[in-house]
Amino acid sequence: MTSDPPSLSDADALAALAGSFSGRLITDAAQMAPFLIDWRKAWTGTALAVVQPDTAQDVAHVMAWAHANRISVTPQGGNTGLAGGSQPAMQGRNIVVSTARLNRVRAVDAQNSTITVEAGVILQTLQQAAADAGRLFPLSLAAEGSCTIGGNLATNAGGVGVLRYGNTRDLCLGLEVVTPDGRLWDGLRGLRKDNTGYDLRDLYIGSEGTLGVITAAVMKLYPAPAAKVAAFVGLETAHQATALLQLAQARAGATLTAFELISDRALALVLKHFPATRPPFDSAQRWNVLLEISTPVSEAEGRAELEALLAAALDQGVAADAVVAGSLAQSQALWALRERISESQSAEGASLKHDISVPISRIADFIPAGEAALLAIAPGARLVAFGHLGDGNLHYNVSFPEGGDGAAFMALRPQINLAIHDLVAAHDGSISAEHGLGLLRRDEAARYRPAVETDLMQAIKRALDPLNLMNPGKVLPPL
């Protein structure tokens, strides 16, 4: 990371800021470095300072200062994003506003099933605070030990609980936001119904820090289930998987809390790279589904429900083999087969990721069509398809050809991305289901989005951030 030293006027501006707010001001290059590079080490930005305000009022103060000095601001939570949304720009006068010190759980209202948290609260801390109150906060994703709720909101994060509980957007009732000119909006409502004007909340959610800084939120809580029970199902075709989903939703209703698709190749990679894992079936199946029931009654009841469901599935020919976890340890072992896919694929070598969604009714046709398009560009490339089938969301990833040249494969990335994303568009899908746009998918998204839609988004950006100070260059192509 290299950056020019701040000019005198920048130094003067920083001197004026220092001591005028409560929090931490970091200007040392070495200390700033981890805030300027993303988790995947793909993007590096520059900044005059990294600022960690203590309170939302301090954020407002910092933002007013940035506004007066025409300095760009990139909000940053746990910096675990996958799309390059939380680094400052590579040029210009920028600061990072880190939410690290905005880490208070402000209130838990168990009877209202809500929790009010500051943006820098780690997702796992939030989950624990809910559990301590006898409630469930259902958002759950791989980075939960280090990502923050502010980042989850800014990217509308998904994860493994969406089938039942929705995306982060669906879990939020109210927001506190600092505007680009340094005003603090208190929209921290804990209401299930409130029709008193435009939905600003959902506009900030998913805007990746380009419209303002989310400083706190009121999130929904749910009754903690009495037990969760997982099962692993083997299938011959992806069409069977969507049919099984229909059956499971009809029979289990909202107690069905996960429905994850895992291809044979994805499972084989986990078994290869994690020798402690065990195959769920005696003979490998072309497709696998990990499904989970969360029951309000008891573990025994959940297991009985799941066994009856799978018996019906075998009976109707929408499952070829099935195993129900007999204990919490067995459930965890089944989940590990799903959770270790990403790491296994990394361990295997060069790979590409696509975070896509298509209507559930088209997913089984999309999978082979995408593979054909892939193989036409990169013969021998290995499709590693898995993901949240119940949400229509696949991590449609690709590993380099076995025994092939990883670098040569990676050089095909633009063509492969384009072919897969064109096909996603042809299937009425989305090229960014849960990871957001950041820098990674900004221009691709603009390519597929109707022009009028981009115009409307640009109009909103201009209206709410007329000086283009908030996380410039992210989400939307520069004006």
Next chain:
Amino acid sequence: MTSDPPSLSDADALAALAGSFSGRLITDAAQMAPFLIDWRKAWTGTALAVVQPDTAQDVAHVMAWAHANRISVTPQGGNTGLAGGSQPAMQGRNIVVSTARLNRVRAVDAQNSTITVEAGVILQTLQQAAADAGRLFPLSLAAEGSCTIGGNLATNAGGVGVLRYGNTRDLCLGLEVVTPDGRLWDGLRGLRKDNTGYDLRDLYIGSEGTLGVITAAVMKLYPAPAAKVAAFVGLETAHQATALLQLAQARAGATLTAFELISDRALALVLKHFPATRPPFDSAQRWNVLLEISTPVSEAEGRAELEALLAAALDQGVAADAVVAGSLAQSQALWALRERISESQSAEGASLKHDISVPISRIADFIPAGEAALLAIAPGARLVAFGHLGDGNLHYNVSFPEGGDGAAFMALRPQINLAIHDLVAAHDGSISAEHGLGLLRRDEAARYRPAVETDLMQAIKRALDPLNLMNPGKVLPPL
């Protein structure tokens, strides 16, 4: 209704419009009249014409014409709104764009659990189309036989299914919208996950026609439950009702699909004005809750679940009496006691309505505090509280003093509204939970809303409708 005849230039403009689009152009005053007055006969507007386009493209054509001629447009669905949002302005050059002919179900995708409908589809028609595909469309409200999905979206309508399925917003995946300058935005996505830019969908939902014309939508469908079973519970205090809600949610999870509070006075009015109705208990209870379980399994299973839940409630002292419907007819009879409250109150005479929400944890304290404030202004006035307790949403209505002067009572309306709404604000609540602002609550909402929030809304309005052509004067005070 009186209005000036159109000037020559207006006549010329209308002549240019007529025949240039497919649909119906109504300019006859008598034929226009029902479109210019609201359902409660509280507001009457004026219009040069009522236009009923045949297709979304025709709406775009009409809107471009209106834009070129600087004519204001009020979109109108079933015209069943309660807040005066669907009448044109009382002065100026306006048209009504009625969605009456945009009434096609464009597609049902049972496997994706989605339905694509035009804005003018009647809610009941949509429910039926879902049922025909073996699915449930869960939005349900009193006006469902005549309101349209476009109006439901424009007002983010609530109803009796919100506890489980959410408001109209939560049921929508994609929109088609005509902008104020006549461009057609196709955002008709049927995806559960899509993070590719700002959330325009939720901005249009609930904006009451002030930002554009919703012409079609992709709505979510759910598995049809095997059975619904209702129960009526008598309680001594409102605190018991919120405790019962906690218990019911913990035990029944998402199978709890309704939780409606009914005061003794509300129930008594129904029994008085609908002589065919029967009291649910031998001795009247101070409070009543109508709750409903929707089970994916069977009616017998649902009844057993409900009986076990109510046994636990009686055991824990959060219910004083309870009856579970033994048949569909009994369930309907119990629901009738809830559904006929509004009519009964109208039959009783002069009354005021408040459509409010507060956090569920504060509702039991709010109710008597509001009654005390009410009685200080209008001694003898009768609080008739009922509504969607599970959503924190009460119809906190008031009937005139028994034997008193209805007109004198109605003259107190501004003071009563103010006192109740001040108290709602003090309880962190909303003065318009599910009916929207329209004209009725526009200025009151602005009074309680933080100034920065109103500023942000005005900025969005200016950005998306710079000529202020869309339903001017609704939702936000004039700029």
